Amino acid sequence: MLLQNWWYTTLIGTKRSIQPPLKDDRRCDVLVIGGGAAGLAAASRLAGSGKKVVLVEKNICGGSSTGKSAGFLTPDSELELSQLVRRFGVQGAKDLWDVPVRGISLMLDMMKSGGFDCDLQKQDSLFLGKGPKGFKAVEEEAESRRTLGYGSRVYEGSELGSVLGSVGYSSAIRYEGTYGVDGLRYAQGLKGALLDKGVEVYESSEVLKFSGHTATTHMGSVTADQVVFCADKLSPALSPYSWNVYHEQTFLSITEPLSEREQRSLFPQQPLQCWDSDLVYSYFRLTGAKRLLLGGGSLLTTYAKNDATTARVIDHVIGGFRHMFPNLGGVKFTQYWMGRIDMTRDLLPTVLREPRAPWVHHVLGCVGLPWATFCGDFAARQVLAEKETGDEKYYAYFDAERKFLVPIWLERAIGKRLAFPINNAWAKYYQRDVRHGHPSSASPWAAASP
Numbered sequence: 001m002l003l004q005n006w007w008y009t010t011l012i013g014t015k016r017s018i019q020p021p022l023k024d025d026r027r028c029d030v031l032v033i034g035g036g037a038a039g040l041a042a043a044s045r046l047a048g049s050g051k052k053v054v055l056v057e058k059n060i061c062g063g064s065s066t067g068k069s070a071g072f073l074t075p076d077s078e079l080e081l082s083q084l085v086r087r088f089g090v091q092g093a094k095d096l097w098d099v100p101v102r103g104i105s106l107m108l109d110m111m112k113s114g115g116f117d118c119d120l121q122k123q124d125s126l127f128l129g130k131g132p133k134g135f136k137a138v139e140e141e142a143e144s145r146r147t148l149g150y151g152s153r154v155y156e157g158s159e160l161g162s163v164l165g166s167v168g169y170s171s172a173i174r175y176e177g178t179y180g181v182d183g184l185r186y187a188q189g190l191k192g193a194l195l196d197k198g199v200e201v202y203e204s205s206e207v208l209k210f211s212g213h214t215a216t217t218h219m220g221s222v223t224a225d226q227v228v229f230c231a232d233k234l235s236p237a238l239s240p241y242s243w244n245v246y247h248e249q250t251f252l253s254i255t256e257p258l259s260e261r262e263q264r265s266l267f268p269q270q271p272l273q274c275w276d277s278d279l280v281y282s283y284f285r286l287t288g289a290k291r292l293l294l295g296g297g298s299l300l301t302t303y304a305k306n307d308a309t310t311a312r313v314i315d316h317v318i319g320g321f322r323h324m325f326p327n328l329g330g331v332k333f334t335q336y337w338m339g340r341i342d343m344t345r346d347l348l349p350t351v352l353r354e355p356r357a358p359w360v361h362h363v364l365g366c367v368g369l370p371w372a373t374f375c376g377d378f379a380a381r382q383v384l385a386e387k388e389t390g391d392e393k394y395y396a397y398f399d400a401e402r403k404f405l406v407p408i409w410l411e412r413a414i415g416k417r418l419a420f421p422i423n424n425a426w427a428k429y430y431q432r433d434v435r436h437g438h439p440s441s442a443s444p445w446a447a448a449s450p
């Protein structure tokens with residue numbers, strides 16, 4: 001297997017060329033730093049406002065997580081609905097589930113208005129329970145969906161064969177309104193749409209220094225009235241909030257196109273996007289070209305300090321898949337790659353305006369393309385003072401100072417590497433905090449509206 005991000009191959013033959021780096025000193029109304037799902041969504045909202053907008057991207061747009069992702073557009077990115085209900089109560093869960101649902105809708109709108117192709121596939125989500133624990137997880141998910149009035153269909157293990165060619169799962173829950181996408185082509189397509197709207201986009205332009213209103217790259221600078229930081233893997237030198245973000249490593253692999261027989265053996269009715277109930281879960285779906293995309297990881301590498309590039313981890317994931325789908329034993333995986341997903345201690349994003357520099361906005365730790373899209377758009381709406389009804393309810397959730405099990409002072413003593421999995425597991429499996437979801441008058445936006 002070749003260590004290479006498959007999505008780069010899919011850029012061959014696309015119309016848009018890579019944009020040249022920033023080479024001079026520019027001025028603009030709003031500068032967006034980072035061209036992933038969040039930065040592109042922010043720039044997209046700003047583009048229609050009449051303001052002069054510049055976007056600078058260190059790599060190419062989509063060159064980090066967005067363009068490495070498996071492209072599942074589902075509200076359930078790491079945060080299951082039942083976990084949200086336990087953590088924030090029914091109304092809080094509804095408010096938060098709404099975030100990625102609106103993110104997906106924004107993405108579809110931008111694809112439509114931009115008129116670009118990014119291999120959009122309508123694929124229902126299928127969450128697969130493994131063993132008795134997985135059975136319970138599916139039951140809890142079904143119960144939460146019923147409570148919130150969201151439609152779904154539950155399959156007992158014996159019924160699953162009608163939609164999935166495996167007898168290894170204990171049960172599953174399926175729901176619609178979800179899609180698969182090529183994240184790199186999405187980002188590049190959206191970049192093209194932004195250029196058409198007059199946004200200046202500079203690729204290969206890493207912001208090395210930020211001071212006052214000015215961001216400096218290796219060959220130029222941009223001075224802006226307002227700045228939206230949507231960059232990942234931030235260093236403390238660039239952002240006071242870099243301590244808020246952690247990274248979780250995941251691996252992906254892709255096969256040659258499956259034959260008709262193999263496709264039917266995997267999905268007897270129609271392609272679905274699937275993930276299982278394991279702590280470090282495996283996930284799979286078909287691309288438009290009927291290649292099987294399979295992802296996963298291991299407990300050790302998920303939280304590891306350094307990138308693990310060995311094929312051993314994904315080989316293990318592939319082995320697990322072959323065990324569950326013995327009829328697909330002959331399918332050949334050709335490429336694999338890995339990436340680190342930025343996230344916060346409790347898996348909710350941090351989106352705020354800097355209290356001491358209210359012209360600087362930060363979007364950090366968004367887990368999932370739909371979350372990143374909503375949050376980028378949200379920050380841009382705050383820049384434009386175009387708040388929508390109900391925006392206030394998100395201030396408390398997205399606040400950098402929200403409560404965590406291991407507080408910052410203790411984290412400094414025990415180290416980020418230990419504090420992160422503890423906070424993460426606490427949020428996912430134990431946190432109960434139904435006080436959230438109420439407008440916070442202490443929010444940075446309430447205090448410093450433009």
Ligand SMILES: Cc1cc2nc3c(=O)[nH]c(=O)nc-3n(C[C@H](O)[C@H](O)[C@H](O)COP(=O)(O)OP(=O)(O)OC[C@H]3O[C@@H](n4cnc5c(N)ncnc54)[C@H](O)[C@@H]3O)c2cc1C
Pocket residue numbers: 033034035036037038039056057058059060061062063064065066067068069070071072073074077205206207208230231232233238250251252295337338339340341342365366367368369370372
């Ligand atoms: C392997 C993998 C699989 C995934 N699968 C899925 C999935 O199936 N579905 C899903 O919803 N999510 C998935 N995710 C998560 C998802 O990709 C991310 O949550 C999402 O892309 C975050 O978007 P973002 O814009 O916040 O960050 P990014 O996409 O990381 O964008 C940040 C951008 O900032 C740029 N940047 C960084 N520093 C600077 C600087 N100093 N100057 C200028 N630019 C800078 C980076 O180059 C990057 O392009 C996956 C992630 C990985 C790694």
